[in-house]
Amino acid sequence: MAIVGTGASGTLTAVHIARTARSRSTAVDLVLLDPADRWGRGAAFGTPYDEHLLNVPASGMTAFPEEPGHFVDWRVRQAPGAVPEPNAFAPRREYSRYLDEVLTRELAAAGDHVAARHLRSTATGVARSGERWAVGTHDGRQVEVDAVVVATGLPEMGARWAPDALAGSAFFVADPWAPGALEVVRRDRRGPADVLVVGTGLTMVDVVLSLSGPGNRADRRLLAVSRNGRLPRRHLPEPGLAVIPDIDDWPHDLDGILERGRQHLLEVRATTGDWRPAVDGLRFRMAELWARLDEDARHRFLAGTAGAWGVLRHRMPPTSAVLIDALATTGRLQVAAGEVADAEPLPRGGLAVTLADGTRHEVGWVVNCTGPGHDIRRLSNPLLDDLLRDRPGGALGEVTTAGMGFRTTDGRLAGRDRRSAAPVWVLGALRRGELWETTAVPEIRIQARAVATSVLDAVAPLPRRLEDGSLVAGHHPVARPRDPLGLPLSTTAEAAQAFNEGLERVLRLQSGGEDLIRQATELDRDFAVAHAALAMLGHESGASCDVTTSLAAARDAIGRRGDSREASFVDVVGRRVEEPPAQGARALMAHISSYPRDVLAVSAAVPTIAFSGVTDVRQDAWQLVEGLGATYGDHWWYISLLAFTRQDQGRFEEAGLLAESALSCEPSSGHAVHAQTHVLYETGQHDLGRTWLDHWVAASGRAASHRAHFSWHAALHELALGDIEAVRRRYYSQLAPPTVTGVRSLVDSASLLWRWRLCVADWDPAATAAGAGPTFTGEGSVPPVGPILDSLDSSLLERPQTPLIALHAAVALAADGRAHGLAGLQAYCRASDDPRLQTVVAPVTEAFLLMEARDWDGAARLLTEVQPQLDTVGGSAAQREIVEEALLFCLVSSGDTTGTASILDSRIHRRPSPLDRRRRDALQHVAFTSDLA
Template sequence: MSRPHVVVVGAGASGTLAAIHLARESGRRGVGLEITLVDPADRWGRGTAFGTVDDQHLLNVPAAGMSALPEDPSHFVQWRGGEAYEFAPRREYGRYLDELLTTTLATSLVNTTAHHLRARAVGVRRRPSGALVCLDGGEELSADAVVLGCGLPRAGSGWAPESVQDSAFFVPDPWAPGALDVVRRDRTGPADVLVVGTGLTMVDVVLSLVDGQSRRDRVVHAVSRSGRLPEVHAPELRPAVIPDISTWGHTLDELRCAVRAHLATVSLTTGDWRPGMDGIRFQVAALWDRLGEHDRLEFLRRDAGSWNVLRHRLPLSSGARIDELRTHGRLEIGAGEVVAAQPLPRGGLRVELSDGSSRDVGWVVNCTGPQTDVRLLGDPLIDDLLRPRAGSALATPATAGMGLRTENGRLVDTHGSSHAPIWALGALRRGELWESTAVPEIRAQALAVAGAVLEAVAPAPRRLADGRLVGGHHPVARPRDPLGLPLSTTAEAATLYNAGLERVMRLQDGGEDLLREAVQVDPDFAIAHAALALLGHEAGVNADVQAELDAARRAAGKRADDRERSFVDVVAERVKDVRRAGARALMAHIAEHPRDALAVSAAVPTIAFSGVTDVQQEAWDLVEGLAPAYGDHWWYISLLAFTRQDQSRFEEAGLLAESALSCEPSSGHAVHALTHVLYETGQHDVGRTWLDHWVASSGRSASHRAHFSWHAALHELALGDLEAVRARYYSQLAPPGVTGVRALVDSASLLWRWRMTMSAIQPGETPPVAPVLEQVDARLLTTPGTPFIALHAALGHAGNADRHALETLARHCRESAEPAMSATVATVCDALALVLDQEYAAAAALLEETMQRIDALGGSAAQREVLEETLIDCLVHDAQTEAARLLLDRRLARRPSPLDGRRRDVLATSLLAG
């Protein structure tokens, strides 16, 4: 059986990324492909951006943002063995793409191959079942699908008068092979060079023309209409502050005001506008989509220059080198336009500028960038796509001719149809996305295009409601959930269910309301009833668990597939026995149906669910084992990020979290992971500020907001800002605003930690715990079912100075068959009772006994740290000052904290005085 043939036009970054993801996705789907990359270049992976051989030409995105694989954002960092916030040479990235495609093909488990054809595509023709790609040599390639990853093939020099364009001393394209070599070697004409354009291309050209191999008497004069240089990246990597754009409006004036306000707020609170700009980048496509054509053109006229200066920034070292050259008079920057030029007797040009001045220069170099209007490129392939045939062209230009119109990457013809098997990515989509030329955007497009191409050329079979398998495009196939699993319901009910499930996946409020609407529309929607029962039982939402479970069973008997019936059975088992039979049933279900996101949500210990295990390694194995099923999906990456921080792989966790947030800014799991990273790496001021921004914007609909407030309060405690802690508690964590298990786990535990942390250095009254415990189900306080909840019940009783309740809880724990309950939590209860009796030496001894076993209590390191705080307080009160200081020293060695530093200094002073 022949393999589908995909022709990728262009073998630069866009085309190579497309080929990489086609090969990877074909392996995931078990479908062999034949891929042909058409490009006259000598190697794939290079292209204009990464074909340079000058190591002074650096990436303008940190290595952390340059992974080709969205699900593995540290891939490029690990490949080169460097740091996350380094700006690597651009040619190094070309080699990375080359090696990755080669390795992907070599390790593919299916028969997927790629061939580089050194030719130029000059046209595309439709066929009944595919397309023909016409080459400059007259050959034609038959293809099942075509991917256009060719970028913009020609620099734009329309600004140059004829006297410049016709001169031998004009370099129209500095990236043409050898274009700058003649300038660097020239020793006869004037030494100076005029560079037109003051953006990133200018910077690279200047660095090449004033290095040790060029004339020492050379001065580069760079001019542009604005005379503005790109801004420089921040001194250190900081998380992007992603805004909530739901209220930003739909006109250019409204968006201008909103962007300015966002940047001003971020600058005021963080001291830097850059995190705000980086956050807007994640929302650019949505903002651009809101604008009408008139506003888009107005933006291009008035705002695009300022946007590019802020958005496309210089690497730190390049910025420093440019400053040095300006200081020493080797580089001059000015505002102006070239209006005329005259040849000089000894070569070179006398160039007249719009301000009336002139420059005698040996060369004029065009650094204004590519011609952005595809209608003016003069490129045979683009012209052919735009040429009407029988009243219809295969492609239509997007805004201002900045690329081609697509529907999710698939070309739209003049009739508005996207049926032609032709996709585009990268610069050819600028008109519809605005930001579409940097690797972080292109890699996401490449992955989406790969999935769409495979769905078109080798669609997976789909199952009908009666169980029959049909072709992937069968018109009556069942609707699917967000992960592609079939749903036995109507399209209307499925839409409501999917919206509700996505809210649950994002950790947002209101998911259960949408699920209720779904079962109202279709009372026989089994899996929606079961989902309501599960959320009511394990996540505490308002649902009649038994009634929903009964309805799920009845519906499953009428209309459900194997996966849906299995899920209903799992929920029934969980309701009967969460910890044992329910856990086994859930894990068996996931093994059979790994893309059942709701089942996985219930299995993984997170904010929302207790999971199926309190053993860290088992939880890690569960998440990591799901990688083949989910690939780059933002929800899975979010869970993986939390796993990585749990493993103390903080840099990787942070990159994963940011990668997920770039796809879904409201992902509560990704925010939770990044929050832990910022805390465990001691970035307390950044963490507090960033969290407050997220909760106020993209996280406004987040469930479990109390937990994020708890995290912010931990940062404030670490900073020693007690007034901020007090204000946050009363505004965000105090009853009745927080109730149930969140009141116990977040509010009550914070009050105990606050008391333990500050008692030796700044004693004072903390808010009472009793009102918090009144908001908690009595069963959680007396007969908790998990070690994690039992631990927090003990902290609540201790904060309430209730020794009797601690003793009762200890007896309950000792009756448990779980060692984490019968040994560890029971011992903690005893220790806390001793603290209340001020028997600090005995309490410290018991706590030290338990410290090696606390991982089995579940939760995060930050949550379990409350026991270390209690131990330190006991040691200080028992005058075991050296032991307390050593504990603080170890913690400061792994995580900076101003408050811990103060506490350590107080203890050191006490030791000296003693």
């Protein structure tokens, strides 16, 4: 394989080819073609100047989405003793070193699987060479290959705007990124001091900083002009969370899309106080919106709105913005709307430039900062020209909108016959015409992995399995359909399509997944995996289906058709349904060990909103998820699960970055949203948390299958803020029966009401009796818990099947004052074979009985003793926190304000909230009175 270009796109593609080849045990001879002396030094990152900064925070520049701290950690290793700075805007040349080291490491790790060589040459064309292909170079070489990846970016600055008198002048810098180009300007002391910069985007920012800092003439002034005279907006020092809109019901015409986009920006600014989260969220939808537009609409966008979008989308680092402001304030930089009309040489060097408005400016230099030309037909690049030239059978490539890149099929060139004949792939800026947003590292790294996989699938495909289970060569023309993770399915194409759509809904935590899987069984009665999937969803997550009937159908079907993986899955589902939980869990884990890409099996094994998982031991769940990293890589679903694991480990910053990465790929990922919501709660970002979550639920989460749990999370944020009326509105509109029933109403709705009562409604009487001042005067009463309990199946309260449900059964019974029910639950827990029910839930239940009897000291003692073991019942820290709330209430009711204050102080330090601060401040009155006494 040949990769043409070793900037960011080419280097990242090589990284993922090396990784994928190693994982497949595929031998690859990799040739990297680029005149540069090292990898990673394309136009974007080859600058020698430290003042040229990335315009994405370091946390967004990782080479691997599943490792969001990778670049941040690398920077720390370069400067021992430094602290991680995920929001820092690092020097661009630093990033080139990072890419170089990443590729060097991956090639070393690939060992004998990948032989790589760097040819410092320029590619000029691609042509057939017998049964293979050859890449020609400027020095006459022909490199024979099976596949070519063109990753050159846009290899030439666009300067066609320049009048002939300017374009031919020695004082015109057509490409500021050419080696040494800016150094000539910096050293010049003979001609006029001033410099005219044409273009006012991010390139201008870099050039101005280079030509105004140390080493430049002190009398230099810079004039920057563009057609609109608009500067890029600036990043915030700490970026907010992207708010991704749901665009399913957006129109397909340009005016309608622009209007909905404007509404999105206004709504997000009104609720979050800033427009940037709206732009960042819209960015992830731009490719979909772009695909809706016809050619005329795209051209209208380019001629009109594209410039305004670029100003908002491509922003300055905060430190760069401060320097630009200072230069403008002192008069050293002037930014204006204008176009160059003419230029003439000055006798002492430099140029007299006339602008379109008639003004004349004598400058030492004119620097082109308009950016690269976007029409690949006009770049005079021999390789791109060769791909577009007519040849027998038609050109290898065809341009898309306004010549802004090639038409492709998922990155592979589609010629004029619309068939992907040539094994040539492109990525990054060369796909701008069909994607629009495709030039930044967050997009390029995803494309690089996809291209690596596509190239290897095309030229060195893995063996495939036929319907009878036999393996054939990867190029065999007949093979079974596959699921979203690439596993073969023994069914028809139609049934597979319905199954895959349903499975993807399950992965996104969207409703309707089981309906589509049921449809697959109707399309093919012998589709064993679909029958078994229905049985698993019914047994594990309470989906609406007849578990017994589905399991019987799966066993019957697998006897007629299916491979060893499918037979194992059917067997495991049967064991989960019919055998004791421990035996079923062992069978499920053994299946995953053999078939780690069986995503439905993995889903059932990991504790999430939807599934209880195979273990309530947090470390075992962590180990399960982390052990799947090599299997799933940067798949959005896996990154979402990893994000939840990281927040459970208290690694909140990393968890948040993982969740953002997953949502950028799949905005509907409920698992990623769940992880991000926990991050915001545990770090005390309550106002942002409820606003961001409400945006998601109303937009990308409209089809979420666990909306009640997300509503519970939003209510927790509101309770932490002390916004009790908001909690009341949310409960009655989103959490009260009959809107929410079953396990969800027990775990979410009932626990919310008791937490509300302990923290607010009953807090003032207890705290006032202990000598504290009132805190929640006039907040009103808590809605009754009785209707929730009356709607539940009695078995949930009397014979709960998991420790987490048992804990919440105790909470619900205590909230309604049902001492008899608590006593029965306590007896059930003590008689259980599950040690967690015996040693954790039973003491908590006893403590709740003591609270009912107003034995506050006894209850506090039991709750204190059980705290260290509480995490063994499973669930999240936010769910288990209800026990700490009960402890706080017992302590303040017993008059132990010192103990109460100590817990509140610890919590405020860990996770500040207005509610806890109000309660803690009220206790100051007790301490003050005690000091007076």
